[in-house]
Amino acid sequence: MCSLPMARHYVIKDADQNALYLRDGQLMVGEPDGDNCGAEKICMLPNRALDRTKFPVLLGIQGGSRCLACVETEEGPFLQLEDVNIEDLYKGGEQTTLFTFFQSSVGSAFQLEAAAFPGWFLCGPVESKQPVQLAKESDPSARTEFYFELSQ
Numbered sequence: 001m002c003s004l005p006m007a008r009h010y011v012i013k014d015a016d017q018n019a020l021y022l023r024d025g026q027l028m029v030g031e032p033d034g035d036n037c038g039a040e041k042i043c044m045l046p047n048r049a050l051d052r053t054k055f056p057v058l059l060g061i062q063g064g065s066r067c068l069a070c071v072e073t074e075e076g077p078f079l080q081l082e083d084v085n086i087e088d089l090y091k092g093g094e095q096t097t098l099f100t101f102f103q104s105s106v107g108s109a110f111q112l113e114a115a116a117f118p119g120w121f122l123c124g125p126v127e128s129k130q131p132v133q134l135a136k137e138s139d140p141s142a143r144t145e146f147y148f149e150l151s152q
Helices: 086-091
Strands: 008-013 019-023 026-030 041-046 056-061 066-073 076-082 100-106 109-114 120-123 133-136 147-150
Touching (some): 008 019, 026 076, 041 086, 076 120, 076 133, 109 147
Antiparallel strands (some): 008 147, 041 056, 056 066, 066 076, 120 133
16 A cells, blocks of 8 residues: 555546546546446655646556556557556656656546646546546547545
8 A cells, every 4th residue: 555645646537527447457437337346546746756737646546556557559648557666656767758648637527637748648548447548638638637535
């Protein structure tokens, strides 16, 4: 479990109040089905290595043992989960930009822009029970606004 005192744990939901949850190694958005599937608690820590005025954050799941990363593919930026401890990223050492999102507010919601790929945002799918991905904000189907509920 991410135990650093500045760590905050959230349940993140899209505009339809569908939570992020883990299924088959992918972070999904929708109403989780099944007894062993519930909203994922997201551990959030600041990235102290980047410009603090842009509110850079690291996002971890499963107690901070896996983190969201933005990687380059032939098709463009791609979101994936990496087996890296969020506390190790917080302490620095390895390249952290790929794991960093700039958090900005949009009314009562937030957007998370990939630090490694300016203009690309964490995006919920239009249809429920689909993976979270990266999309250009200008994409008309992009659902880039999320709500954060503080979790215990």
